[in-house]
Amino acid sequence: MSENTHNEPYKVQEEQRSYKYIPTLLEKSIVHDTSLENKKVQSKNVTSIPEQYIRSSIEDFPNVSEFEIVRHYTNLSKLNFSIDEGFYPLGSCTMKYNPKINDWAANLPGFRDIHPYAAEKTVQGALELMYLLQESLTHISGLKACSLHPAAGAQGELVGVKMIAKYHQQNNQTHKDTVLVPDSAHGTNPASAALCGLKVREIKTGTKGYIEYAQVEEAMGDDVAAIMTTVPNTLGIFEKDIVKISKLMHDNGALVYGDGANLNALVGKASFGAMGVDVMHINLHKTFSTPHGGGGPGAGPVVVSDRLKDYLPSPFVNKNDQGEYHLDYSTPYSVGQYRAFYGNFGMLVRALCYIYAFGHEHLAKISEYSVLNANYIRKALEPYFHLPYETDTLHEVVFSDQKQRKKYDVNTMDIAKRLMDYGYHPPTVYFPLIVEGALMMEPTESESKRTLDRYIETMIKIAQECENEAQTVKSAPHKTGIKRLNETQAARKPVLTWSKKD
């Protein structure tokens, strides 16, 4: 599905997106001759392993030619929508251009073919790269130390909350067992806190779309270990009281957790250290353009203030006086290890490559342009869609379906599905939970004005369709080949693996 390139901006795609059910590889292989010459194995005669552990054969496994594999996956790829094809205004998830040079760098033999247990002197380049990224992330966040260890944002969050819990334990403050979490937070925030054995006390977002100091003061108590904040928050709004809130926390021996999901709104501009944040994770794929890959891998480095630097997960990379790099496991109160080895190295290469392309001169443009683009969309769509919070927003904007739902019985999901007919990926829907029928849009820094203009015209066109031909929107998508899928059936009678009988 490619973005509409016609002059008429909101024209429905000329042709139906082609869709044909592709049989699974496993289905394809049962009709296949499995005795292909090049795949023959001599009958196993292994005497070194007791017979009861020898497998006779792997049941229901594909046996097809390489050519068929190429066709199968090429055809599957065509059923996907990707940022390389068209606009993806996915709020809070951040789909931006992934520079091709990043992939080239990560695939250099000197990076992709090195073993994690190779002698340190033989992998100095890899260690240097990690060191440089640690330094870059430390400077960008305005914090003191960094570990690249966590495999994803949610794991970074878990590690961050563990650090907070251990800090209190070490300081004999074990009664501090509660985390303040705003109701606009990502679902992983409360889940991570719970996994660390901490209780969650919810803070209501104020009427202006940010947490108000008075609310936090009221919820504050000696049992509070930390507050978990996202800055800007999931409404795209800057937490105006953050400096005061951090001070309140610190004055009471509590810490401040920063969810770095939206760092791309502030990169090069604002310092999380100056806001009083003690630990934050950074989703490298959101701010530093590592590809999303249909759901990962990501990378979720953590950066910390002085208070927590002795608690970092292990290891991180250090440099000695001779300029040699080594893995450092000596953090006195380390919260330990959360995976094998040192981090999603391939993602780290890409992130550093992105940061160095901008350098100190241009890094802030990432946030400036993404904020400009988001505000441009906001301004243009405000007359057509309900904006639940009027406060200034940064890199993303949250509308709701209130106008369309009340008057024409068309909801967010319908609007999202209709966008597909025009060749766009829908925005984030029904998140944050505090906005009923949320439609969260984030254009990112990489999009052109022309793309935004076309998208805006399309959204306006859909708003008009809701008025005039609601049924068209409600029954969307029409042009995707496959229609709306039955999710209830999928959950009630789960079919999670292919088997011959089906």
Added chain:
Amino acid sequence: MMRYFSLTEHDKKQMLDTLGKSSLEQLFLSLPEEVFHQGQLNLPSAKEEYELQSYFEAMSHKNYSAQKSFKSYLGAGAYEHFIPYVVDALSSRGEFTTAYTPYQAEISQGTLQAIFEFQSMVANLLGVGVANASMYDGASALAEAVLMALRIQKKRSKVLISQGVHPEYIKTIQSYIDPNQCEIHYLPLNQEGYPQLPELDDSIACVVTGYPNFYGVIEPIDQIAEQCKQHNILTIACFTEALAFGLLKAPGELGADIVVGEGQSLGNPLSFGGPYVGLMGADDKYVRQLPGRLAGQTVDAQGTPGYVLTLSTREQHIRRQKATSNICTNHSLCALRAAIYMGTLGQKGIESIALNNHEKAEYLKNELTQLKGLELLYQGPSFNEFAIKLNSISLKQWQEAFENNNIASGVDLARFDHRNKNCLLINCTETKTDDDLKHYIKVAKEVLK
């Protein structure tokens, strides 16, 4: 740098005019002054693409362990395997790499079907009823498996772990699990490298075994699982080398209830330890306790078969603090690589590579153990790696001799446990030629002389 942006100066001016702003700075008026960075960021200057290329190339060249002439026998949870080029070619298609999590199923059928096929192949490879869309890596998957066992066995709080499990995986379990939540006991290994079970009772939630374990030994999980079943204890089988199951009977078939491990061997490069792909599967009846994503088959409004992410009621975006796990992703692109790899090799290919790995490793093991001055650390049968103990010389002498021949001879086991001084874990895969193996043996003979 500007090539990554698409706004012209003219566009910017027009857009700012539309917003009634005179500069980009004005877009940030909601920030208090004290939070802005003061002065220039401490970063190098912007680099053009040709500068980036030479810079990163130079840095990668400092890693001489990636050179072709350098032969590595390092394993221990990360394995050097040949990756057919078709895996790179297909997995690097922009439609796969730059797609988002397939929440909008109608325009994400490619990723969804690939996940469904991955789940199917993994379930078949591991011999379990259901497998998820993948985890971060083997270590975190194992930690989640232990948490899952504790959820299933609500009233039991003891966890028994074979000391044959990868030491970094054990550390991961220790970090993930609250010490107040359960008691962890470690099972010592006997001469064979098999864990010694204590008297079992109803306070034990699960037993974690290695198959093959960290030392390469094929633990008798069938016997362990049988004993566990008598007390309703769950058996978790953990592996680091997924290709072993081209030769070895699947852990699920041998009675393991939950099977987890590292899938890097299936088409993912070493990449200095990540990103890798955690494989996780279990008996069907535990599907709702399984953490992570699941893709399922369903039909669309016209009855055409298609795929969606499903059973998300276990997940953090719905259950928040009550979620099964805080994991909100999978390592999808790595899982895709694994699926393409498995598809390309096929059943026969995987069986033949597994056999090839075993035969080469077995040859090396037999030749080495005939030499005076070293012995096997554990006697049990192994797949493609094994541990030796040096008796007559120090490991330092041994390693230096090999390094002089451009060979990384194995992983020093004292790195993980000081009691394993002078012990080496040697891995051998299909990437080593017969000449490579002979060279290894020759160097060993010389150094032991």
